[in-house]
Amino acid sequence: MRKVTFKDLEDMHSFTSSKEVTKYIPFPTHKNLEDTRKFIDYLLEQYQINKKLLWGIQLKETSKLIGTIEFVTFETAHNKAEIAYVLSEDYWGDGIMTEAAKEVIKFGFKSLNLTRIQARTFKENIGSQKVLNKIGMTYEGTLRKSMFIKGDYQDINMFSVLNEEYIRTTE
Template sequence: MNINEACFQHPQLETPRLLMRKVTFKDLEDMHAYTSSQEVTKYVPFPTHKTLEDTRKFIDFILEQYQINKKLLWGIQLRETQKFIGTIEFVSFEPTHNKAEIAYILSDDYWGNGIMSEAADEVIKFGFQTLNLTRIQARTFKENIGSQKVLEKVGMTFEGTLRKSMFLKGKYQDINIFSILKGEYTSQINNPRT
């Protein structure tokens, strides 16, 4: 499957605790609960949602991207309770170079439970095994230690800091970049982490 086919088909992904599927307007209130939190949105590019309408417009944008097959973004839902708690996506693709970048956001009610590591593991697996990517990377604010722990837990390597490379949240931000290569992923599968 190539990237265009993946965006068109947008397959669901499942893990022991999670169902990852397309976002819908049924997720509006659950999504607003965390996108309106300053703690949660501290390290993401978009501003904190002030009203339900802000979140509605955000979902509108996601749905428009689905329609034109330009978005591979999964809503993260707990299988046990069906609660919608975040999103994870391939935020960018470079088909010529066979690489992609992941990004994610999770309700702070579920931080520290390995939820995002579980979701990211599955998306990375999809990227390498189904999309046949060579490289998957992620960027985080330098201060976002929690996100960096997630990336390290899923086997990514810290490559360096892009100093003052993005103007976000009213200032120039230092951005840390992490990556994992297909060969490294295959090695991890054959020699699982303890």
């Protein structure tokens, strides 16, 4: 995992322009390279002011960017953060996101001293929920019609893992 750069423009566009990949993601599907360029520009600005903890997920063999994972929210007053991720559909089911999410959770608890890490998914996003279960998160419930995304109110499933749960499973 690493920071995203403008060298990743075409790789990132290949998955952010996929309707299947962005189906359960709050941001709109990128229509063209300019949409992706603007997003990378935003990321680079956020990196400079230390406002974004987002990593690109790359293939080890080729360095090709195939997804991203981030702490989409970070609340220092409560020592909690929320992870979010996106992965090219060409790599779904390969365990790549599970591996990346485990590393981000480890970083959150060990380096940032978080108490809670959470994640939200569309109720229909079974693939993402499988990842969250594999990384030790617990389903907490469904927030009914809690977000207006993509023109409709969405039911959102909430998952979390606490630092003490993480420590128990890694000892």
